[in-house]
Amino acid sequence: MTEKFVMATTGTVFALFVIVHLLGNLKVYLGAEHYDDYGHWLRTLGEPLLPYSGVLWILRAILALCVVGHIGCGVMLWLRARKARGPFKRRRLGWGIRTFSARTMPVTGIVLGLFIIIHILDLTTGTAPVASSGFDPGTTSTSAAYENLVASLDRPVIASIYLLAMTVLGLHLLHGLWSVVNDFGVTGQRGRRAATIVGGTLAGLIFVGNASIPIAVLTGVVS
Numbered sequence: 001m002t003e004k005f006v007m008a009t010t011g012t013v014f015a016l017f018v019i020v021h022l023l024g025n026l027k028v029y030l031g032a033e034h035y036d037d038y039g040h041w042l043r044t045l046g047e048p049l050l051p052y053s054g055v056l057w058i059l060r061a062i063l064a065l066c067v068v069g070h071i072g073c074g075v076m077l078w079l080r081a082r083k084a085r086g087p088f089k090r091r092r093l094g095w096g097i098r099t100f101s102a103r104t105m106p107v108t109g110i111v112l113g114l115f116i117i118i119h120i121l122d123l124t125t126g127t128a129p130v131a132s133s134g135f136d137p138g139t140t141s142t143s144a145a146y147e148n149l150v151a152s153l154d155r156p157v158i159a160s161i162y163l164l165a166m167t168v169l170g171l172h173l174l175h176g177l178w179s180v181v182n183d184f185g186v187t188g189q190r191g192r193r194a195a196t197i198v199g200g201t202l203a204g205l206i207f208v209g210n211a212s213i214p215i216a217v218l219t220g221v222v223s
Helices: 002-030 032-044 054-085 097-103 105-123 145-153 156-183 189-218
Strands: none
Touching: 002 032, 002 054, 002 156, 002 189, 032 054, 032 145, 054 105, 097 105, 097 156, 105 145, 105 156, 145 156, 145 189, 156 189
16 A cells, blocks of 8 residues: 555654664763764765755755655545544554554654654754744854753753653654554564564663653753
8 A cells, every 4th residue: 555655664764864863962972062063064964065054954855755745644544544444433452552652643643743843943943932042053164052952951841842752752653663564564473573572672762862861951961
């Protein structure tokens, strides 16, 4: 089914992006110099073949297309499933954590979409009142990524939003990664079991890694 293949493909892109994004963000524990160097490197990557921030804009365009495809196909599949189900709700599905994550996929997807907007306004465009009052956009030769991150997450409300979003991300990935394996044709019992273990492990590690950063800022470990 085309829609499921698009969902699986775009979901894989998102999962890879989240992992790479996390690895980059964890550089905050190495200190301001390392984190700022990383932020500057992202914007100069590809020069002089590409203009300043060229690679970033290419990645943003790819992710934007994936978002459109993911949401569009997700809505079509949801409407199709609802029509096929009719007026009767499915019962006896249980309430395990993976079942709960499956049931709430539309809701967690919407929450993540809203968080992406907040995240961009906060740490990319520096738009008030979402961003901190001292947001520094940096220059073509300097980066203030570390200072901006700390200033943002030092606000309890924003840190709480980030923690909530990372919890939602973990739930979304828990079922999403399992679905990717299933939609790519791995339907055997062993494959499903392995997908559950790998997906759950990755979702847990991504949650812990991302959630640790606002906690570290609030507790002064990162300052």
